[in-house]
Amino acid sequence: MTRPVFVVFAVVAFALIIISAETAIVTPGRQWPVIVLGVLCAAALEIPKLQVGSVRHRTPVITLPVIALLSLETVLPLRIAVGVMVTGVLLIEVTRTHSWAIALYRAGLTGFGGVICSLVYLGLGGLGVPVLIKAAVASVVYVGFVIAVETIRMRYTRTTFDLGGKPMLSPRRVLLVAGGYAAIAAIAAQWNHAFTDGTNESIGVVVVLLTLTLIAAAEKLVIRSVIMRRRLVGMIAGVADLNASTFVETPRRDVSTDGASGTDAAADITEMLCRAVSRTVGVESVTVRDAPPVPGEIGVVVALTAGTEQYVVARRDPMDRGFTRDDELALRALARTADTVVTARSDIGGLIVRANTDPLTGLPNYGAFQVALANINEHRNYDEALAVLFLDLDDFKKLNDRFGHQSGDSVLHELGRRLRRAVGPHDVVARVGGDEFVVILTRLTSLAEAKAMAEEILSAASQPLRVGDNQFTMVLSMGLAYSARQESDVSLLIHDADQSMLAVKRSRRAGGPSNESSLSISEHRSTAMDDLIAHAIDDDLLELAFQPIVSLVTGQIWAFEALVRYTDADLGPVSPPALVEKAKSLGRLDALTRQVAIKAMRAAADFRLEDSRIVCMTFNIEASQIVPGRLGDFVEILADRYPEISLCLELNERSVSRVSAEIRAQVEHLRDAGIMIALDDYGSEDSSVDALVRLPMDILKIDRSLVDDLADIRQREVLTALQGFGDKLEYSMIVEGVENAFMAEQLQMLGIRAAQGFHYGMPESYAVTMHRLERFGAKAVMPGGVPTASTTDAAPASVPPAPPAVPASTAAAGGVSGRVAATADPAPFPPAGPEAGASSSMPPGASVAATPAGVPAGTPAGVPAGTPAGVSDETPAGTPAGTGRPVARP
Numbered sequence: 018m019t020r021p022v023f024v025v026f027a028v029v030a031f032a033l034i035i036i037s038a039e040t041a042i043v044t045p046g047r048q049w050p051v052i053v054l055g056v057l058c059a060a061a062l063e064i065p066k067l068q069v070g071s072v073r074h075r076t077p078v079i080t081l082p083v084i085a086l087l088s089l090e091t092v093l094p095l096r097i098a099v100g101v102m103v104t105g106v107l108l109i110e111v112t113r114t115h116s117w118a119i120a121l122y123r124a125g126l127t128g129f130g131g132v133i134c135s136l137v138y139l140g141l142g143g144l145g146v147p148v149l150i151k152a153a154v155a156s157v158v159y160v161g162f163v164i165a166v167e168t169i170r171m172r173y174t175r176t177t178f179d180l181g182g183k184p185m186l187s188p189r190r191v192l193l194v195a196g197g198y199a200a201i202a203a204i205a206a207q208w209n210h211a212f213t214d215g216t217n218e219s220i221g222v223v224v225v226l227l228t229l230t231l232i233a234a235a236e237k238l239v240i241r242s243v244i245m246r247r248r249l250v251g252m253i254a255g256v257a258d259l260n261a262s263t264f265v266e267t268p269r270r271d272v273s274t275d276g277a278s279g280t281d282a283a284a285d286i287t288e289m290l291c292r293a294v295s296r297t298v299g300v301e302s303v304t305v306r307d308a309p310p311v312p313g314e315i316g317v318v319v320a321l322t323a324g325t326e327q328y329v330v331a332r333r334d335p336m337d338r339g340f341t342r343d344d345e346l347a348l349r350a351l352a353r354t355a356d357t358v359v360t361a362r363s364d365i366g367g368l369i370v371r372a373n374t375d376p377l378t379g380l381p382n383y384g385a386f387q388v389a390l391a392n393i394n395e396h397r398n399y400d401e402a403l404a405v406l407f408l409d410l411d412d413f414k415k416l417n418d419r420f421g422h423q424s425g426d427s428v429l430h431e432l433g434r435r436l437r438r439a440v441g442p443h444d445v446v447a448r449v450g451g452d453e454f455v456v457i458l459t460r461l462t463s464l465a466e467a468k469a470m471a472e473e474i475l476s477a478a479s480q481p482l483r484v485g486d487n488q489f490t491m492v493l494s495m496g497l498a499y500s501a502r503q504e505s506d507v508s509l510l511i512h513d514a515d516q517s518m519l520a521v522k523r524s525r526r527a528g529g530p531s532n533e534s535s536l537s538i539s540e541h542r543s544t545a546m547d548d549l550i551a552h553a554i555d556d557d558l559l560e561l562a563f564q565p566i567v568s569l570v571t572g573q574i575w576a577f578e579a580l581v582r583y584t585d586a587d588l589g590p591v592s593p594p595a596l597v598e599k600a601k602s603l604g605r606l607d608a609l610t611r612q613v614a615i616k617a618m619r620a621a622a623d624f625r626l627e628d629s630r631i632v633c634m635t636f637n638i639e640a641s642q643i644v645p646g647r648l649g650d651f652v653e654i655l656a657d658r659y660p661e662i663s664l665c666l667e668l669n670e671r672s673v674s675r676v677s678a679e680i681r682a683q684v685e686h687l688r689d690a691g692i693m694i695a696l697d698d699y700g701s702e703d704s705s706v707d708a709l710v711r712l713p714m715d716i717l718k719i720d721r722s723l724v725d726d727l728a729d730i731r732q733r734e735v736l737t738a739l740q741g742f743g744d745k746l747e748y749s750m751i752v753e754g755v756e757n758a759f760m761a762e763q764l765q766m767l768g769i770r771a772a773q774g775f776h777y778g779m780p781e782s783y784a785v786t787m788h789r790l791e792r793f794g795a796k797a798v799m800p801g802g803v804p805t806a807s808t809t810d811a812a813p814a815s816v817p818p819a820p821p822a823v824p825a826s827t828a829a830a831g832g833v834s835g836r837v838a839a840t841a842d843p844a845p846f847p848p849a850g851p852e853a854g855a856s857s858s859m860p861p862g863a864s865v866a867a868t869p870a871g872v873p874a875g876t877p878a879g880v881p882a883g884t885p886a887g888v889s890d891e892t893p894a895g896t897p898a899g900t901g902r903p904v905a906r907p
Contacts, residue, residue, distance in 0.1 A: 022170065023118055026125025030103055033128040037100015044094070051092055051222055052101055058226040059085040059105025061233040063127075065240055066338050069164055069190045071183035074301045077167035078337055079194060081233065082106050083159045086131050087138070087152050087202050088225045091209040095135040103128040116312065119335045126166060134159040152206035153199035160195045167336065205229065248297055248347055255293025259286070259354045286321055286362075290329060290355040297351060298344045300331040315340045317352040321359050329355075375448040377426055378433030386447035386455055387511075393445070393459055394500075394507050395602060404467035404499045406456040406474065407514040408436075409522070411492040413452035420487060427484045432491065439477040440470075455514070464499045464538070471497050471536055479534040493534040494521040502547055503602045513539040550591070550599040553583050554608050560584070561616050562780035563624075566635070566751060566773045567797035569765050574795040576633035576665070577624060578773070579617035580780050581609065607647055610638060614655055620783050621662045627787060630795040635665035637697065639672040643683050656692050665693040665716065670701065676711050684713050695751075699723075699739075714748055721754025721774075727763040736767055758798075 041052060062081040070076015082102050089098035106127045110120035134155045141151035168185060205225050287305050294303045305327050310316030316330035329352050333340065373385035381389065393403060410432065417425040429452065436446045436454060445457040456474065461467050475495055482489045496517025498510045517539040524535070553559055559581055566576040581597070584590045600609040613636055621634035642648045643666065656664040666687070673680075673696065684694050695716035696708060700723035709717070719739065726732055736752070743750045755761055755774030764772055777797050778789070793799055 022174070023122055026129065027118075027121040028125070029129050030107060030121050030125035033100050033103045033132070034107070035100075037097045037104070040094060040097050040100075044097070048093060048097075051089070051226075052097070054223060054226050055085055055089050055093070055098070055101040056105040056108070058088070058230045058233075059102045060109035061105075061230045063106045063109045063123075065233055065236045067194050069187065069194050070185055071187045071190075072180045074299050074333055074337055075180060076185050076187075077164055077171060078334075079160060079163050079167075080106075080127075081198070081201075081229075082127055083131055083134055083156060084198070084202050084205055084229055085226065086134065087156065088205045088209060088222060088229065090138070090206065092222045095139065099128060099131040099135060102131050113339050114313070114335065116335070123336065126163060129166075130159045130162045133162055148206050149203045153203040156198045156202035157195050160198050164191065171334065201229075201232075244299070245343070247299070248343065251293065251297030252347055252350065255289075255297050255351050256354050258289050258293060259351070259358045286355055286359055290319070290321070290351060293351050294329065294331055294348055297347050298331050298340075299333075301333050301337070303329065303331045305329050315345050315348055317349050319352045319356055321355060375433075378430050378448050380433050380437070380454075381445065381447040383447065383449040386445065386449055386457075389445045389447070390457055390507050390511070393457060394504050394510075397459070397503060398604065400502065401459075402461040402463070402467070402499065402501045404458040404461060404464075404471070404497055405510050405514040406458065406471055407496040407498075407511075407518040408454045408456070408475075408478070409494045409518055410452040411494055411522070411525070416489065420484075424484050424487065428482060428489060428491070431482055431484075432478060435478045435480075436474065439474045455511075461499075464501075467497060467499050468536070468538060471495060475534050475536055491534070494518050494525070495534065495536045496521065496539060497536060498539040505547065505599060505602070547599070547603060549585055550583075550596060551603055551605060553585075554600060554603075554605045554612065557612060558583065559609065559612050559616075560782070561613060561620065562782060563620065563786045564773060564780040565778045565797070566633070566771060567777050568770065569761065569772055570770050572797045573630050574628075574777070574797060575630060575771075576635060576663075577621065577631065577786070578667075578780075579613060579620070579634060579636040581613050606639070607642060610636075610642060610648060611651060614652070618655055618659050618662060618664065620786075622659055623783075623787065624790060625661060627790040628795045631790070632661075633663040633665055633693075635667055635693075635695065637667045637669060640668050640676065640680050641672065643668075643687065644679060645683070649683055649687070652687065652692060653690050656690065663691075663693060665695055667695045667697040667718065668712070668714075669697045670699060670708055673708055673712050676708075681711070681713065688713060688715065700735075709742070709746075717743055717748055717750045719750060719752045724752055724754055724760060724764070727760055733763070733767055736764075736769065740768055 041048070059082040062085055064080075066078040066080060068076065068078055070078075082105060085105070086095075086098050086102045089101060093101070103124045107120050107124035110123045111117060114120060137158045138151050138155040141154060146154075164186070172185070208225055209222055291303045291305065294300065305319065305321065307327055308330075309328050310330045313335060314330050314332045316328040318326050319329050320326050329348065331340070331344075331348055373381055373388075375382045390405070397403065410428070413425065413428075416428065429448070433446065433448060433454065436456060440446055440456060440458070441460075443459045445459075447455050449455050458467055458470055461470075475493060479491050479493055482491060496514045496519070498514035498517060500510055504510055517537040521535045521537045524537075560583060562580045562582050563577040564580065565574040566578060567574050581593055582590070583596055597606070597609070600606045617634050617636050621631065624631040638648070643652070652664070652666065688694055693715040694713065695718055696712055696714050697718045698720045699708070699717055700720035717739065719736065723732060723735060740750055749771060750769065751771040751773060752764055752769050753773050755764065755772040755776045757776050760774075761772065761776055778799070781789070789799070
């Protein structure tokens with residue numbers, strides 16, 4: 018609030034109060050009881066603050082005292098009524114804010130608006146306008162004047178705040194407040210004029226003023242209850258977020274000992290604390306600063322950085338509701354929680370550092386080295402090379418025995434220091450044994466570069482060293498293993514470097530140079546699986562299997578889930594989880610997903626032509642892929658290409674453990690575009706209620722672990738509760754892992770409406786699925802077991818040719834910009850046979866594990882014997898009940 022503005026409105030307030038008092042004194046009649054009651058009524062109507070902006074506490078608010086002005090018009094001259102209103106506002110604002118400056122500004126603003134309101138009211142009266150209309154118009158003019166002045170004040174005299182792209186004023190709120198204002202003012206004025214017979218007019222005014230006071234009190238109670246509920250919800254969410262952050266570990270590419278991680282952690286906690294305070298207390302701004310709070314602010318001391326005390330300070334606009342004792346207690350509780358989280362993080366961080374650090378050299382130990390190597394390998398680009406150096410200090414035992422362990426410790430400490438100084442800032446040095454060290458060289462482009470760097474390190478580390486009166490010349494054996502591309506198993510890289518180092522030692526024992534350090538280079542090569550998977554994705558060789566999703570209400574198939582498959586001519590079937598993980602490590606997950614999505618929707622169109630009851634196709638995608646920069650645009654284009662098919666994206670719960678605002682907004686955008694969103698694998702070991710609350714979705718898919726023993730009443734109660742939860746939040750629920758008729762019957766008894774599992778069909782190839790639809794239509798359970806490719810007479814051998822490609826303008830360097838990522842069900846497939854839970858409708862000897870067309874028999878490496886290669890029974894998502902959106906329903 019600038020000084021000229023304050024002076025203008027303060028003068029207006031004082032002038033109106035003085036004029037009103039003088040007029041009241043010289044006016045005959047005993048109207049003082051009405052004046053006192055009018056002051057109290059105006060004060061009561063000033064208490065409720067009505068938001069007319071798009072964002073709470075950052076946009077203008079308006080109050081109701083002008084209604085008291087229009088109510089007093091029949092018994093008091095308007096100049097007195099305006100002064101009564103201003104006096105009431107001044108008294109309540111001084112009591113609320115303890116600031117004469119704020120109170121005078123608010124009273125002056127209200128008085129100025131009251132004068133304009135009175136002039137409009139009198140002008141319309143002179144034109145013969147009915148009381149109802151002139152009171153309504155005058156009150157709307159008052160509302161418009163106050164909103165205009167407050168908007169200008171906040172825009173030009175306050176710091177600009179982020180409104181999230183929303184306008185400062187909400188048209189809907191403005192119209193609602195103005196309309197309500199006009200209606201109340203018109204009713205009050207009309208009521209008073211009904212008593213204007215010379216004897217009862219004061220009684221009518223008193224009734225109106227008392228009624229308005231009661232309305233203001235009731236509105237205050239309603240607003241208070243809403244605020245209390247919002248505060249409670251915000252407190253729970255804020256404490257949960259802060260506590261959850263205690264054990265969150267951010268993946269890192271290397272192991273460092275600087276303070277950057279501590280600074281990042283403090284910034285993370287500060288951001289979460291400010292967000293929690295804003296959500297819980299409701300503020301214009303919240304900051305963590307060194308200065309204590311000033312009048313009009315509330316603050317609490319926090320120690321978010323070791324040894325430093327600061328204040329978390331919340332502020333509201335002076336014209337907004339003032340802070341209450343409950344607001345201060347909520348702020349204090351959140352600040353104490355943040356302090357506790359910082360302390361816990363510090364304690365846990367200290368334990369982690371001690372557990373992962375070699376106490377002698379201060380370098381990472383073997384465990385930390387393994388984590389660092391895995392992270393570096395996982396997060397490097399596909400064409401980014403690295404090398405592992407394995408070093409051993411020769412004859413260290415003799416040095417210890419001759420000069421003592423203290424000298425030996427000094428030598429090791431100095432060797433660690435030299436190695437650390439010789440490598441680059443992104444490289445890692447670790448001590449992994451008594452006299453053994455490892456170095457990870459990163460961001461390499463060739464083996465020659467790795468060899469040159471290794472020789473420099475070996476030369477720097479081998480320089481003569483003096484410990485006390487003794488001088489040592491260190492002789493090191495070094496092995497180098499070079500990796501040109503991402504590894505599927507980094508332990509092979511360590512093994513090869515170790516073997517190369519041992520080869521140097523064997524060479525010395527066989528008569529090689531024994532008084533100088535030596536380097537041996539391993540013939541390590543990246544696993545052939547990398548090239549195999551990259552070739553399958555780049556050349557469009559992936560295959561799909563389709564598993565039905567059925568409605569337990571109609572007993573019909575209404576959707577299929579597409580699951581990725583690949584069979585190599587030499588290695589045989591590749592496990593789907595391994596296929597997806599390898600695609601991710603190769604930077605080809607988006608390309609894999611795009612290929613699966615196109616083939617799945619093309620097949621869905623064919624399935625629907627065969628049976629019109631097939632209306633949905635679903636496949637898996639990671640949450641990070643749905644942003645427009647990756648696969649988001651592609652998904653929308655694909656869905657538009659097949660308008661008769663509902664496209665459903667399954668987000669597994671691991672990928673939505675921390676949903677960002679960007680991803681949440683994108684999910685909402687996709688749902689608005691008619692694309693369904695499902696939360697997959699709910700009930701697995703990674704499940705949390707948080708995902709149900711934070712992720713907008715249409716379908717909740719229940720993991721098989723929650724239905725593996727339906728005789729257990731606890732499982733039945735959990736399913737019933739989740740179904741009820743889904744009905745209330747308007748999303749559908751699909752139960753995965755339904756393996757026999759007993760499970761299906763139990764689910765129907767519990768009111769479950771959609772299911773998926775081996776009881777209704779194995780994941781089968783396109784040919785087998787088409788043959789099933791041709792013979793049995795959309796029946797949920799086959800009369801004589803699920804047909805296999807061997808029983809198909811005329812089924813097509815592959816998915817039909819693709820429609821025109823997605824426009825090149827939507828393609829990014831690594832694939833189409835969008836977000837469809839197919840992933841495979843990691844759950845193990847049960848062994849074939851009756852004990853595997855095969856459908857009770859299958860005849861004896863019927864095969865439970867059908868082989869996709871064209872896939873040679875065999876089991877991929879790493880999959881238990883008896884398990885069909887990469888077969889998954891993941892349940893695709895269904896359709897939310899009651900959402901009102903035009904989507905497929907089970």
